[in-house]
Amino acid sequence: MAAPSTVMDSDHQSSYKLNKTEKKFLRKQIKARHTLLRHEGIETVSYATQSLVVANGGLGNNVSRNQLVPVLEKCGLVDALLMPPSKPYSFVRYKTAEEAKEAYVTLNGKEIVDDLGQKIILYLNFVEKAQWKELGLQALPPGLMVVEEIISSEDEKILLESVNWTEDIDNHNGQKCLKHRRVKHFGYEFHYENNNVDKDKPLPGGLPDIWDSILEKWLKEGFIKHKPDQLTVNQYEPGHGIPAHIDTHSAFEDEIVSLSLGSEIVMDFKHPDGVTVPVMLPRRSLLVMTGESRYLWTHGITPRKFDTVQASKGHRSGIITSDVGDLTLSKRGIRTSFTFRKVRQTPCNCSYPLVCDSQMKETPPSFPESAREASQLEREYVHRVYEEIAEHFSSTRHTPWPRVVDFLKALPSGSLVADVGCGNGKYLGINKELYMVGCDRSQNLVGICRERHLEALVGDALAVPLRSGSWDACISIAVTHHLSTAERRVAALQELVRLLRPGGMALIYVWAMEQEYKKKKSKYLRENRLRQGKEEEIHSDAAEPESLGEQVPDAGDQDAPCRVSAATDVRAGGGSASKVTDAKLPVHTNRTSFRSQDLLVPWHRKGNPGRDEPVGATESRAPGPVFHRYYHVFCAGELEEACRTLSHVRVLQSYYDQGNWCVVLQKV
Incomplete structure (x- = not known):
């Protein structure tokens, strides 16, 4: 009306x-x-x-x-x-x-x-006037190219009809039925659990003959430099997508190309610094990824039924600009992508060693000595890891901590609450009388929140994309301990204070160095009793108790708890027995006490629990890869002291809760 x-x-x-x-x-x-x-x-x-x-x-x-x-x-x-x-x-x-x-x-x-x-x-x-937050000018990621109308509509029809989707799923020809899409592999099977291939197990038959002349033409015209020997065909229904990822460096050569048939799509490219560039891939276009766009930027497709695109003709490929006078929606159709790769036979020697699995094997991480090194350490041993383990991590995070629940339920009805580092959003719906918004650095974890119809956005704890002085309360549960210098940890606490209105409160949880406190062992250590005599379980367990999420401590020298001690050398797949210098970070042993405040905690991902698991898969999965997460575990009084360095803050409460140090502070 x-x-x-x-x-x-x-x-x-x-x-x-x-x-x-x-x-x-x-x-x-x-x-x-x-x-x-x-x-x-x-x-x-x-x-x-x-x-x-x-x-x-x-x-x-x-x-x-x-x-x-x-x-x-x-x-x-x-x-x-x-x-x-x-x-x-x-x-x-x-x-x-x-x-x-x-x-x-x-x-x-x-x-x-x-x-x-x-x-x-x-x-x-x-x-009075239109106002919004500008995206700013953007450019295509370096090394990325989109070639329109690479094939004719007649060839498109022939290529789509050449894919036989009626074959048996279990006929060992590389065809899989995944939860969100259908997929076929040729040459080598692409393994989604590690974005890799088994180079010793090529599929029979190689690539289909229908592609020979097309690939030769692309080689001749300079769109590709290597003739591919691996092909993945994906069919996407409207509303489906694929998580952001980087194809494993050691698995494939520099060049990865993808042909889009049947429907256009917007693919999101994201730099480690957080810059996201949406790129339109028109129907019958070829996406070519080389260099930085291939090795450093993640690429993925957000699950949705409409894409934001340029409305005007002639601007339908490449970057989606921030011209808000020329944007509209495009309804997705059934899209089939043909992604070609060349399997790499030698280690990768790209220019991005911090994210290269070939070169990381040769460069164990050290304690950061500058802000730049700290950012790089967190990018590799926090941000990248949570993107990789998001699905499995979420499956182990379901029981809220009682005292966090008490904090949320004690807030007045209608309060605005920010959950900074919300993970899979398990606290976002605790109190229906609150208006809660979650924020997490992991795009995949935020995606899980959105699938659960929770309010969440991607953002860094050091620069939360929420308005200052607007929030009645904030919670930060198991987040600050992932920051690798004291200055960055204090900055994260100050960011919570920035969000709060005067009188607003924040609850902060961090892992405690003291896993045995007042003669009582934390749940984390008590779990170890059930595993004694089963060493393989102690070292391969992936699901930590809810207090510590998933960790593996070492107890230590209580006289010098802040020293970074001599440690196990961090190599691919875990650690060797060799000792390295004091600058190297120790690898923690799960279910034991902490021996150092700064360390790497293994996460053993079991099998492939992600969204792309084959239909009919059982719970008994094969052992999966091991990832290492950086932690700084807090000594008694350390979190409270850090909070007291903040301006306009009063510490209302400080307590220990099952292996965590906790503080409630108020903005004054």
Whole structure:
């Protein structure tokens, strides 16, 4: 229904008698206004202007430009429609304020159907000007190229028909039925659990003959430099995707190319520093990844049924720009990708040793001596690891800590709460009376939150992408101990304080050096009793108790707990028995006491618990790869002392909880 024409500011309705339906509508309009201000910084005004913000009418909730423009044009001449990417709102500017006023009166409360067939209601408010958070100028990742119309539509039809999806799944020809898509392998089977191949087990038959002439043409035209010997065919239904990943360096040569047939798609490329570049891959286009784009940037496809794309013709390939006047939605169709690789026979010697599995074997990590080294250490031994183990990690994180639950349930109804380092979001739905938003550095863990319909976004604990001074409470559970210098740990605590409003509180949990406290052993150590006499279980266990997540400690010299001690040399697949210098980080032994404050904790991923597990797989998986996560475990009083260095902070409580040191602080 439309708002009363005599009412401009919906906060002041006392002079107008409203019926029950109108009152409900006005409450929602006011709520939309307050939500936009609180979470997006968009300020509305109570008088007519040429510009309106349209809540619920955005790309982020599946409303396309072509769908919204006809609705808006019924009220007047639209001068501009600005649709920020991934936002559930848009801005419309009319030629005159009178036309904008007509839209405000006519369209407020109007029900439309989005591109998924769901009914939504538009709420409009006047603004002085359009405002949103700019994406900034972006460029394609170095070494990335998109070649349009690489084959004809006739060849596309022939190639799609050449893939026989009716063959038996278990006929050992490289065909798999995965949870989110169908896949076939030729030449070598691609193993999704480690993004690698078994070079000693080629598949019979090699690549299909139909590709010979096409590959020769690509070689001749310079699009590829090596003739591939491995092909993976993936068929994606609308709404499906693939997690962000980097194809293992040691497995394949520099060049990886992928042909998109059947439907266009947007693929997201992400730099380790957090920069994300969405790239449009048109139908019948070839994606070529070499150099930095191949070795350093992750690539993946977000599971969704619509992509944000350029609306104008002639800008349909390559980077999706931040031109909010030229963005719309594109409905996904069935897409089949043909990805070609050349199996590498020698170790990789690329220019990115910190993320190269061939070169990491030769370079054991050391304690960082600069901010740059600290960032690199965390990138390799925290960020990358959690992306790799996200599914398995999530499967072991399901029981909330009672005292964290108590903290959340004691907050007033309607409180805004930020969970910084939310993981799989197990705390986000604890108290339904709170409005909680999660943030995590792992894109794959945030994806799990979103699958569970939880509010979560990707962000770093040192630069949380949330508004300052707006949050009633924050929680940071098992996050700060992943930062490798005292300065970075304090900066993470200060970031929590930045988010809080005056009077707001934060709860912080970190792993404790003291796994035996007041003559009581933590649950983590008690678990070891059940494993005595089973050494292989002690060293291969992957699922830690909820207190420590998944760790493996060493007890130590209580006289000098802060010293980085001599340690096991970190090599591929675990550690050797050789001793290295004091600068090298020790590898912890699971279910034992900690011997050093700074160490690497193994995570043994069992089999392939991820989304792409073959249909019918059993729980008895083969042993999986071992990953090492960096930790700084806190001594008694260390967390509290770090909190006391912060400005405008009062420590309300400090306590020990099953192998964790915990602090409740308040912003003053």
